[in-house]
Amino acid sequence: MALMRKYFVAGIVRYWLIHTDYWQTIANRVEIATPLNSWKRLIEGVYLYDHGIDPYEGDSFHESPIMLLFFHFILKKVPYLLPLIFTFMDILTAHILYKTSKAFVRLFEETQEKNKQHVAEESKTMLLNKSQLNEAPDYVLSVYLFNPYSVLNCVGMTSTVTQNLLISMSLWGAASGQKLLACIFIALATHQALYPILLVVPISILLADVNKGCNKCSYIRTLLAFVLCWGFLIYISAYIMDGSYRYVYNTYGFILTVPDLKPNIGLFWYFFTEMFEHFRLLFVCAFQINALALYVVPLTLRFHKEPVLLATVLIALSTIFRSYPCVGDVGFYLALLPLWKHLFTFMQQKFIVGCAFIITSVLGPTVWHLWIYSGSANANFFFGVTLSFATAQIFLITDLLFAYIKREFTLKHGSSRRIDDKPAKLVLQ
Amino acid sequence: MLKLGIPSFFLFILILQIKGDDFKEEIFIKPLPPSHLYVNFHFITLVNGEESFEHSHLAPRSLGEIMSRYQVEELHLTLTEGQWKHKQWGYPVLDAAPGAELYAWFSPEVIDVDAHWKKLSSTLSGLFCASLNFIENFNTITPKMSLWPTGAQKLKQNYTSQLRYASLPREIVCTENLTPWKKLLPCESSHGFSSLLNSRMIHNTNYHSIGVHVRRTCVDNNCLDTNLEIKQTVALVYDFKIINSMDWSFRKLFGQGLPGACPLSSSSKIYIDTTSNSTYRFKLSPEPNNIVLSQRGGSETELAVYNITNSVMMNIVAKYETKDKIFVNIPPPLTFTQYVLGYGKEFGGIVTELTNNYWAPIDVVLLENAPWWLPIQLSSLRINGEAESKLIMSQYYSPGKSRQKPYHLELLLRLPPKSTTTLTIDFEFVFLKWQEYPPDANHGFYIGSALISANLPTAKNYTSLPIHGNTFDSVINASKPWYPMIFRTNGAMVSLPTPDFSMPYNVICLACTVVALAFGPLNNICTKELVLKAAGTPLSLRQKIFNIFKKKKD
Structure with a gap:
């Protein structure tokens, strides 16, 4: 019942905000709408498509053709249902995240049971009990439903709403061991925004863990299923665009080469505004590798036993380092953090990160107004805010990982920090 | 000399006339x-x-x-x-x-x-x-x-x-x-x-x-x-x-x-x-x-x-x-004006007003030619506030592409007699790379004039x-x-948002630092093992300061 009440309240808030006069302002905010996901561009693309002009000929539309067709259908048939559809999608995402986290919690329980014999006697109290574990999904749900970032993202009717839904679906598919479902949705998400391709790794590990049996065969099968799904989607999209693959330049190409330097909450815009022309390619490559490839292998090797943590961290890192991030992405990975509630005691920078989130969220719109509208500030102000927002997120993620390894250590060796009765400290070596 | 010159000049002209070349x-x-x-x-x-x-x-x-x-x-x-x-x-x-x-x-x-x-x-x-x-x-x-x-x-x-x-x-x-x-x-x-x-x-x-x-x-x-x-x-x-x-x-x-x-x-x-x-x-x-x-x-x-x-x-x-x-x-019979709408440097609009002072409708072709750094949105085109206007008889649109192609919109309009037709179209300001700004970037950017071709029914004026x-x-x-x-x-003018032109080194350094902030700890976590290490009794701050002075005395 309490669950229904939450859904209801969150739905009402979203639906009401879409119908207020502030909707236009929210939908146009740089923090919420990027060139990649903004509602305005979606409308423009659908309008062009409707008038027989190839939306990928110009520079105004960067969604995948599947999204184009989907929204073309909705805008033609039932445009009045749009606010409802967006609200519903977001609530559905929350519900799926809830179910996913329930499945994850079951996984935690299993692993904890399995590793019990390695736990030091004095740390036995630290093991998670039933009530602690059962709390987590409720927190996940609440955070997704009432986190202002997610709410604003839904109200802005960005396509990140769809993307969050797709990612949560794939996580759920992985958590419940449905390989095909997980692969289809991760392929859909990849087709839309490219960066979710990172999730293939944790999802294949998860699937192998859940389904048991031959691990390597499972990995290969998952990978194959993903590649097939993705290839099929690429082909279908070209089929929609009358066999033309031009859309690839305007979707993946746009994400990778970062031609539009409109400010957002990420690191790319000012960096590439101020970049020297002959170094541009080098740094585009460096930044994209940083976002797409750099952390996957080491993190996988280190945390292959914790695919859920791996998934959380990869989602978060790709959000921080992607070329066109928005608060909707941030809201999504923040919703996954309550799963790691038991690590919070080991985190050292909670307060700093919390303050930084609040301060940057307030300062961002303020300095944007000062720069763009009143002309009394300049680009550096907004850049500073986005930089500190990114730093705060990085602190959050690294702190979470440190907390995890510290907890691991403590479980194994007990909470005492002494060697032979002499004080000692934990160091990475 | 002069007398000789002029007849030869006329002869010369005569030759040219025969040839058919002519200057007026x-x-x-x-x-x-x-x-x-x-x-x-x-x-x-x-x-x-x-x-x-x-x-x-x-x-x-x-x-x-x-x-x-x-x-x-x-x-x-x-x-x-x-x-x-x-x-x-x-x-x-x-x-x-x-x-x-x-x-x-x-x-x-x-x-x-x-x-x-x-x-x-x-x-x-x-x-x-x-x-x-x-x-x-x-x-x-x-x-x-x-x-x-x-x-x-x-x-x-x-x-x-x-x-x-x-x-x-x-x-x-x-x-x-x-x-x-x-x-x-x-x-x-x-x-x-x-x-x-x-x-x-x-x-x-x-x-x-x-x-x-x-x-x-x-x-x-x-x-x-x-x-x-x-x-x-x-x-x-x-x-x-x-x-x-x-x-x-x-x-x-x-x-x-x-x-x-x-x-x-x-x-x-x-x-x-x-x-x-x-x-x-x-x-x-x-x-x-x-x-x-x-x-x-x-x-x-x-x-x-x-x-x-x-x-x-x-x-x-x-x-x-x-x-x-x-x-x-x-x-x-036909007058027109163009201006830019909006405030701030985020969103704006171009307005073109066409006035038909004649007693009969006039057909005109309006060509809006927006540079790539002024991306217009066709879905926001409104004629007298209407999205689907009956005045448009034919339309051509070629969307622009950044740094490659301008936005090009052509409309064949039938202007009703004794009326003013207002076209508005929205655009979004583009943030250029710092080297793409012309000298004196805050002077503003010129928007070219729109072309209006008309077959006027009267020769007045x-x-x-x-x-x-x-x-x-x-x-x-x-x-x-x-x-x-x-x-x-x-024509019209807009003022595009500008970055700080003196900052390239700072921005590159700062952004790379933030990336390094993630890379360092993640590298540590992935490559190193957490161990308990015996530590000497840590000195308090007071003692440290005290030690400095102590050394100096020696």
């Missing part, structure tokens, strides 16, 4: 009461046939070579400073966009039109000392409906694909453009009407526009043979406030009298529109050779004609009798030549069912 010069002066004066120079060179270009003694060879090398069928180039005010001044003979404007049709044999276009603009840039070399693909469009060739064309050929149009609204027109322009004339600036074009005086006007228009015209009605017509024009609008009185004379306008006709010209005529004489009486001296009454499309024009033959210094003077009369301005006419005589009694005209709206 004309001045058209129209007072624009109450405060302005419009002076329009026309220099027309006709070259017979196609091969003879290289042997012509009248036509500029430099231009001819450009035409033949790049296979240009028709060429229009104007360099303009100032803004023609259609509402107050009526219509000019030829309208021009502020800054530089170039459009050309290439011969149907040309396959790679873009390459020829680039070469043409670069060459013309050298010829006229103008920045036409800034014409690139990202500011070139191919209008589909707005522009049509004015010269003789072979039928049943697709000319639209051979057309290229570009305008550079930022271009500043100066003496350096006028000097090479004058060199193209047979008499250069030593004889004839062109000697009046003294840059000191003509750049002191409210509006000045120099142009070169090259096209093919029919020799006769059968049109089996074509001439090449090179028309060089200068349009000037003087402000009476600047010349300090309403009475004008050649000496006042050009700083000198007219030294006579160019010896190479077959006709040198001055036309003065004296229609406004009925309201604002003025007296011309010396008396004109004759006065022609022209009836054209329901409006009457009185033209005083001077036929200049000799080379005697001459000064035409107009003296106004009544000076302080209230003037009622009757606006021409209409001064253009009929499409087949070479010279000004063709205006007289030239009634036609339609009076075609291509107008340019006023």
